[in-house]
Amino acid sequence: MASATPLVPSDGASPLLSTGTRWAIRLKPEDDVVVATRPVEAGTPLERAGFEGSEEFTGWKTRTKIGLGHKVAIRDLETGAPVRKYGQIIGFASQPIQVGDWVHVHNLRADRFERPVEHSPQAGRAGSWRPEPMEPRTFQGYPRGDGRVGTRNYLAVISTVNCSAATSRFVAERFREPSWRRLFPNLDGVFALTHQGGCGLPLNGRDHQTLARVLAGFARHPNVAGYVVIGLGCEVAQADHLIESQALRRATSVGGPADVLNAPPLVLTIQEQGGIEATVQAGVEAVRRLMPAANQHVRRQTPASKLCVALECGGSDGASGLTANPALGVAADLVVGQGGTVILGETTEIYGAEHLLIERAVTPEVAAKLADRIAWWEDYVARFGATIDNNPSPGNKAGGLTTIYEKSLGALAKAGSSPLCDVVEYGQAPTCPGLIFMDTPGYDPVCTTGLVAGGANVLVFTTGRGSVLGLRPTPCLKVATNTPMYRRMIDDMDLDAGVILDGVPVDQVGRAIFEAILRVASGEPTKSDRLGVGEDEFVPWTIGPTL
Template identity: 55%
Template structure:
């Protein structure tokens, strides 16, 4: 847990730190006080930004969260603003020390429940959608046209159905058959078809693509998407535009198929289930200097509660744990789990180097405007979402997540692609923290938006579900985390998130596919 010492103007996160975070905007000349002494602000400091609390010599390490976030590029006096003009990322060779700090399992929580849709294989959904899955971009419009035929008013007679959604994307062909990209896309589509929040599905393809449809044709209609079976037989329910006779005929056939399936999907009703069936994706986007102070550590408390219930918490965004991965390897339950994470970090270093890029380029202009300077600083705050339990496994992008406890999934830091991977892996709820104000939803999984600061929460209240900015006003991290956990249970039971109320989530299915487009 973070050592929180909150004063009227400053937040000290660890007694070892030589910077503090401005809780509110601070004017130059303001008298300040912290455990290190009294001083005056030499500059105007925006809320969420860092201020030096002691003298920091040029070349010395700058500490936040008790960890190195970079190196001073100039002498810094107490009260000076610490940001891109005097702080830079350095290569930090942290001791991974695998398995050296494995925490004790949390005290079990056995009395928490939610109202969910019980599926086969011990899966439970928090929503009940019918998905029209495009196997290739060439059939994306057809999938959309089919889904559009079933608006909310048309579905009023099916009260247990949350909607008919088109899962469309830009890929599916122009890739090496059998390549990583090919298998990844198939995993994604399989994950959606088998998702606990999907009560029925229809695959729609062109017919000649490299991806799922092409494989189906080459395998003489054998099941190609691993683990997927259709509602009316051993193989998946598939429509090929070329076989059906083109766009209009395929749309007509798809509408008929969906209409036939809707009564079956509607027949499933919510029932009381244990919270061990929660699989929660953890995401942060549009982060600011308060993300690692309020929302992320509060979400970490909620993550610990999920694990204590016997559920799963999925940390993600490999490019945003870089610089903080040692905090996870030390909590890994085995050397093998730690090695999986290290291998993914090394892969990313090599991957970005191929394009002349660096992982430290990750903080966006918005992140920096919010007070984040280096990727190490951003990552240390992001990892707080993972709480304090042991890391039990590491998954490739969009792999089915089967372990209970805290796990990690290799995803990019780009929010739509990252969340798409976790949803394909089985996340039935997503918790998304934001400081700048990201507006996001991701059908078929509800996305709970958690604000890091009160001004943004009030300005964007139509998009934000939980305000963690109250931590800066005196609420404890534990209390805020408990509020988030309660919100997760309510949303899992059917409470609509702000993004769901606005109909957001149809356009955010964004597969991350690595490899050449041929």
């Protein structure tokens, strides 16, 4: 199998550190910095850091205290000199840097620079990549009869506008008590899709079409067996427009009784029903009528090619690009090798690393799509007097990330090494299996809403600071980048990739993530599932003005 990502460290056969006195890692031989794998005090000898060649730094010591995930200079750098990590430029020295210095926001800045792109699918990895030979794997999923397979079996109450959000939530809350589960054991639950939009936007404009695409993506999601639509009645985002523009014709997915299958989607409006209480009662009755059909769906053995896995990172830290993200890249390659699909988003958080993804495009047209999206974002943020490199967040910086370039290089590791097959719009379903890039903002709820609307039936979320996101109807598997946070937030984290810093190989952790994906797809609950997280995080992208 090809290296899981070009950013995987190269310090030997077992490149990441073992326990003991070793405390730093160099990701590439040409790097100007090393990364601390545990906190170290000022005056710690570099010669005992443990990275390849560290013995050459006799007499050099850390000049300040260094936190886990933070960077230490191993070369003297003049003001304006490029600084490399992952073998790539992560920024430029804003003042002279000496060996042993802490490298962070006080001496590193994100100047603009040209990133060379060499797209050649025949000569590059896109043409030569081959998945590792592996026996076909399966999971226990819900076949929907039209080629789609769910990993969960939900009913949805979909609000067209914020004005009907509370009413939609009231309907779903009637099904929180468990008594109905005795009659419908194959049904995972009823959830409400509520949001802040749906009106005050141009009719048929971009925001209107985006919202319709996202709501439709959740309505016909493979994890949703049926749905009820609730509106106010006078909003811009009319339910009729949603149904007609998105060809939503069925109240439940393929596989239910014919009388339910052939019925039009049930639409309730508060104004026509006579108020909130009447609408809630009608909504509850509508959901009850859908339950028998939804319960007829049962789990069956399904090829892993039916997996569609969303790749997300949030609350990243300096360990993200060393541990959880490259390990998820290994798992992503295994999913693609099975014939499945993985979707990467966050256009604003591949900025500075996009050239590495463009090089992997299967055609020049796909490469151009991604380059166009980067250019669109540069123009978009400039309209508001901002810049696309106005990132990382304060939490990211506290965890050791300094510039958007550094953050993006680590984030891109989630995408593994497989070819880039296509670039799709926000909330758009993939057009082919393999690695897909979806144009989304970096903000986690907005990004994951788009990824799930595109049909992702499993979401894997890596985090270094401790993000706690979930998003129904798709189970969210959270992977910690460092062991201290994993232990501190054990009730929220599913897997600990921080063991890589103790010497466990990246590939081994990546395979563990792949196996966890199969188990979760087969019904094993995640920590987010157990906590009931996932309804408040539905946040469709609003691009234009609020009128």
